[in-house]
Structures are given as structure tokens and as C-alpha cells.
Amino acid sequence: MRTVFNELNVSNSIAIMGGTFDPIHYGHLVTAEAVRHKYNINQVIFMPTGHPPHKNNKEVSHSEHRYLMSVLATAANPYFNVSRMEIDRKGTTYTIDTIKGLKEVYGEKTELYFITGADALHYIFTWKDAEELLRLCTFVAVTRPGYNKEKLVKEIEIIKKNYESKIHFLEVPALSISSTDIRNRVREGRPIKYLVPESVENYIYKFKLYI
Ligand code: ATP
Ligand code: MG
Numbered sequence: 547m548r549t550v551f552n553e554l555n556v557s558n559s560i561a562i563m564g565g566t567f568d569p570i571h572y573g574h575l576v577t578a579e580a581v582r583h584k585y586n587i588n589q590v591i592f593m594p595t596g597h598p599p600h601k602n603n604k605e606v607s608h609s610e611h612r613y614l615m616s617v618l619a620t621a622a623n624p625y626f627n628v629s630r631m632e633i634d635r636k637g638t639t640y641t642i643d644t645i646k647g648l649k650e651v652y653g654e655k656t657e658l659y660f661i662t663g664a665d666a667l668h669y670i671f672t673w674k675d676a677e678e679l680l681r682l683c684t685f686v687a688v689t690r691p692g693y694n695k696e697k698l699v700k701e702i703e704i705i706k707k708n709y710e711s712k713i714h715f716l717e718v719p720a721l722s723i724s725s726t727d728i729r730n731r732v733r734e735g736r737p738i739k740y741l742v743p744e745s746v747e748n749y750i751y752k753f754k755l756y757i
Contacts, residue, residue, distance in 0.1 A: 565595065567592070568612050572721055572743070612633075615746045640673070645682050668693075670705075680713070686713075698715065723741050
């Protein structure tokens with residue numbers, strides 16, 4: 547394992563922040579920190595996706611770039627780590643396999659939280675083995691600018707009613723930032739300063755990403 551992240555750390559509650567992170571931005575970081583604080587989480591694991599089934603791989607930057615930017619962005623937070631679990635797995639990435647893998651590593655006593663933005667929760671039933679996934683971990687659905695809060699709350703109620711699941715709603719500081727917008731800005735020569743950590747900004751320019 548090339549990372550400083552020790553998968554055998556003893557931990558009682560872990561939150562997984564899954565994403566393409568192309569690139570990671572302050573919206574991801576502020577969300578993860580809000581969840582960590584609210585649920586007294588021991589460790590947040592940022593999990594860059596390998597080959598996501600719902601994104602056109604041609605448009606996604608190489609996983610090493612996405613992984614390294616995630617490491618740079620999270621390095622200063624003692625509660626944050628980045629896992630290579632998904633990017634090192636061959637084939638299509640399914641969240642259910644990741645959760646089962648983490649359960650094996652950390653044991654049944656560790657409570658797993660899975661963080662998902664309002665947009666991602668909307669598609670949860672298109673995910674592989676969604677029902678099992680809802681049983682295996684506690685979901686935290688967070689608000690995101692541009693996505694209707696009331697609709698999110700309703701979706702959570704429906705999921706709670708129909709499935710045996712633990713799912714929370716959490717309002718996080720509203721940062722209207724998306725990776726898509728950052729990629730467009732770089733392509734068009736517009737600033738990305740204060741939208742991503744400086745280390746990530748420098749990395750993007752150094753490796754000429756998104757141009
Ligand atoms: P893209 O535009 O490429 O889809 P993105 O900004 O949506 O990128 P992802 O890597 O797709 O970032 O998102 C990972 C997770 O973080 C998702 O659950 C998403 O909903 C959540 N998320 C992303 N940006 C924000 C934000 N600004 N506020 C709250 N949640 C966010
Ligand atoms: Mg997205």
C-alpha cells in the first residue's frame with residue numbers, strides 16, 4: 547500500500563465520501579467535515595472511484611491524478627484519509643463491493659456511514675444491490691446548491707418507509723461548486739482560486755489537466 551493510510555486503524559465509526567473527484571473541491575471537503583463533526587466520526591475515507599458505471603470513462607481523468615489531488619486536499623486534516631481501494635480494483639466500480647470490503651477490514655463493530663449529495667441520492671436505486679447497501683451502512687444525504695431540499699427530504703422519507711435503512715438528512719454549508727464547473731473554468735482560462743485548495747490548483751496547472 548503506497549499510502550500513509552493504514553486500513554487496519556482501529557475505528558468505531560467511519561464515513562465514506564465517494565466521488566469521482568475530478569477534481570476534488572471545497573464542496574466535498576466542507577461536506578465531509580460537517581458529517582464528521584455531526585456524527586462524531588473517527589475517520590473520513592475519501593474514496594475516488596475507479597471505473598464508475600455511470601460516467602463516460604473517456605471524460606474522466608486518470609485515477610492517479612484524481613487520487614493524488616485527493617491526497618493533497620485532505621493532507622492537513624487528521625481525520626481525513628484517502629483510499630486506493632476502488633482505483634486499484636479492476637473492472638467496473640460498484641459501491642456495494644467497496645462497503646463489503648470495508649466491513650471485512652474493520653469488522654462488524656465499526657459503523658459505516660456513506661455520504662451522498664442530493665444529486666447522488668436521487669439515483670441510488672440505479673446502483674447495484676441498492677437495498678443491501680442501504681442495510682449495510684448508514685446513509686447521510688447532504689444538501690447541495692441547485693438541488694431541491696424539500697425533494698431530498700421527501701426522497702429520504704420514502705426510502706425510510708419502504709426499506710430497512712438508516713438514512714439521515716444533513717444540511718451542510720452551501721457551496722455552489724462542482725467539478726464540472728471547475729473543468730470548464732480551466733478550459734476557458736477562468737480562475738479556480740478559492741474553489742479548490744491551492745495545492746490542487748497548482749497540481750491541475752502543473753499536469754495541464756482539463757485543457
Ligand atoms: P461532477 O461535476 O464531475 O459530477 P461533482 O462536483 O458532482 O463533480 P463528484 O465527485 O461527482 O463531484 O461528487 C462526489 C460526491 O460529493 C457526491 O455525493 C456529490 O453529490 C457530492 N458533492 C459534490 N459537490 C458538492 C457540493 N458542492 N455540496 C455538497 N455535496 C457535493
Ligand atoms: Mg457529480
